Amino acid sequence: xxxxxxxxxxxxxxxxxxxxxxxxxxxxxxxxxxxxxxxxxxxxxxxxxxxxxxxxxxxxxxxxxxxxxxxxxxxxxxxxxxxxxxxxxxxxxxxxxxxxxxxxxxxxxxxxxxxxxxxxxxxxxxxxxxxxxxxxxxxxxxxxxxxxxxxxxxxxxxxxxxxxxxxxxxx
Amino acid sequence: xxxxxxxxxxxxxxxxxxxxxxxxxxxxxxxxxxxxxxxxxxxxxxxxxxxxxxxxxxxxxxxxxxxxxxxxxxxxxxxxxxxxxxxxxxxxxxxxxxxxxxxxxxxxxxxxxxxxxxxxxxxxxxxxxxxxxxxxxxxxxxxxxxxxxxxx
Numbered sequence: 001x002x003x004x005x006x007x008x009x010x011x012x013x014x015x016x017x018x019x020x021x022x023x024x025x026x027x028x029x030x031x032x033x034x035x036x037x038x039x040x041x042x043x044x045x046x047x048x049x050x051x052x053x054x055x056x057x058x059x060x061x062x063x064x065x066x067x068x069x070x071x072x073x074x075x076x077x078x079x080x081x082x083x084x085x086x087x088x089x090x091x092x093x094x095x096x097x098x099x100x101x102x103x104x105x106x107x108x109x110x111x112x113x114x115x116x117x118x119x120x121x122x123x124x125x126x127x128x129x130x131x132x133x134x135x136x137x138x139x140x141x142x143x144x145x146x147x148x149x150x151x152x153x154x155x156x157x158x159x160x161x162x163x164x165x166x167x168x169x170x171x
Numbered sequence: 172x173x174x175x176x177x178x179x180x181x182x183x184x185x186x187x188x189x190x191x192x193x194x195x196x197x198x199x200x201x202x203x204x205x206x207x208x209x210x211x212x213x214x215x216x217x218x219x220x221x222x223x224x225x226x227x228x229x230x231x232x233x234x235x236x237x238x239x240x241x242x243x244x245x246x247x248x249x250x251x252x253x254x255x256x257x258x259x260x261x262x263x264x265x266x267x268x269x270x271x272x273x274x275x276x277x278x279x280x281x282x283x284x285x286x287x288x289x290x291x292x293x294x295x296x297x298x299x300x301x302x303x304x305x306x307x308x309x310x311x312x313x314x315x316x317x318x319x320x321x322x323x
Contacts, residue, residue, distance in 0.1 A: 066229065068248050070280040098231040100246070123234035127321075131235050134307020135276050152310070153277065 034148070037062070037141045038128035042096070042119035045105050050094065050119050053145065059086075059167040060141040061093045061160065062129075064121060067104045069135040071154035076112045078157040082164065083116045089168050090143070096121040098132060142167050198278065199285035206300040211270060212317050215240075220268055222300070225256060227287040228273035236313050238272070239320045245273075247287035256287055257294065265295045272301065274308025 037060070039053045052060070063079060065072035083093045095118035097105045102120060109118055126132035129139065130150075140148045140163050149163055198205075215221060215238075224241035226233045233243045244256040260269070269291060273283040284301050291299045304311045313319050 066231075066275070068246065068282050069276050070282065071276055098229060100230050121231065123231055123321075126231060126235050131309055131313065133232055133236055133309030133313055134274060135229075153306070 034146050037139065037145055037147050038125070040125045040128070042121065042125065045097070045102050045109060045118050045120060050117055052094070055092050055094075056145050057143050058090045058092045059143060059164060060139075061091065061164065062096060062139040062141060063093065064096045064098055064126065064129070064132045064135060064137045066098045066135055067108045068099070072136045073108075073112075075136060075154040075157075076108075076114065078160070080113060080115055082157070082160060086164055086168060087115075091164055091168065092116065094119065096125065098126065098135060140164070140167060143170060199281055200288050200301045204288060204299065204301055205303040206270060207303050208312055208315065208317060211238075211300075211302060215318065222268040222270040223260075223263070224270045224272065225259070225287070226273065227252065227256060227271050228275040228281070228283045232275060232308060234322060236308065236319045236321055238312070239318050241270075241272070243323070245287070246283050247273075247290070248282040252283075253286055253290050257290060260291065260294065260296070263296075266298050267296065269296060269299045270302055271299065272304060272308075274302075274304040274312065276307060278303065278305050 037052065039051065041049050041051045044050050052062070061079070061082070063075075065076075067073070079093050079095075083091065093116040095114065095116060097118055098121045099105050105118060105120070108114075121132070129137075134152065136154055138151045138160075140151075140160075142148045148167055151159070211222075221240070224238055225244045226237050226241050227245040227247040229246060230243055233245075237243070242259065244259050245252040247253050247256060260267075263269075271284060271287045271291070273281050273287075275281060275283065281304075288299060288301050
């Protein structure tokens with residue numbers, strides 16, 4: 001009986017530790033893909049439009065997120081750091097907000113000192129990317145406009161760093 | 172050795188208490204109020220009473236995919252979303268079978284299901300279940316091949 005209690009307690013503590021040691025960073029499901037990234041023309045939160053294909057020749061990190069999504073909020077500073085670190089080498093991060101309105105996104109943009117463009121996403125664009133049915137989801141797109149990888153959840157920043165470095169080296 | 176044995180029950184009790192509290196804390200909704208996707212699918216495919224289903228998270232996600240027959244009433248993280256939900260259910264009998272779901276993000280980070288569940292509980296609804304979506308709606312429902320539709 002005591003052994004059963006010890007085992008149950010150990011499992012509980014172990015699961016708790018696992019959940020909280022990773023914080024919000026879930027195990028990121030990564031899918032390697034090589035299909036062309038669907039092009040889109042979406043409104044920027046500060047006016048104007050952004051067309052994805054205009055970034056051909058750059059490595060693009062396309063991040064689908066929302067202001068109410070906790071893992072999204074936690075990964076934003078890491079994206080700001082990545083843009084700062086690799087922007088000069090050809091990285092362009094683009095945030096695609098799946099919020100229902102622009103106001104909270106503008107507030108978030110200023111609050112987090114985001115240094116990359118943010119557009120307002122649509123269900124059609126989400127569907128074009130295979131369905132954005134959970135957040136965050138990030139796509140890494142190579143210089144030729146092909147999807148290199150899809151990250152579901154918020155992976156460790158080092159994972160993005162590694163993929164971005166590899167893609168930046170290709171010309 | 173005897174001293175250690177004397178403290179064993181206390182240590183075990185403490186560890187069990189911490190474990191159960193930890194397990195309870197990471198779920199936004201109490202385990203007893205949850206329904207698993209596979210169980211909901213069985214109900215939907217049976218001749219039993221079908222629940223009234225509400226997606227209380229992202230409208231953008233709802234448009235891309237949702238459970239057939241479910242309605243959008245959110246986002247419950249905002250008061251406006253909760254008011255939409257309250258307004259929709261206010262005339263319903265309080266024993267109506269209702270299922271709430273979201274699937275926006277990993278379960279322990281969902282900001283929508285708890286406010287929605289709390290709101291219905293406060294209104295006196297006694298037969299409410301919350302769909303347990305561990306990772307997101309895509310992974311835990313759509314990718315499993317469960318019934319899905321799109322649009323408003």
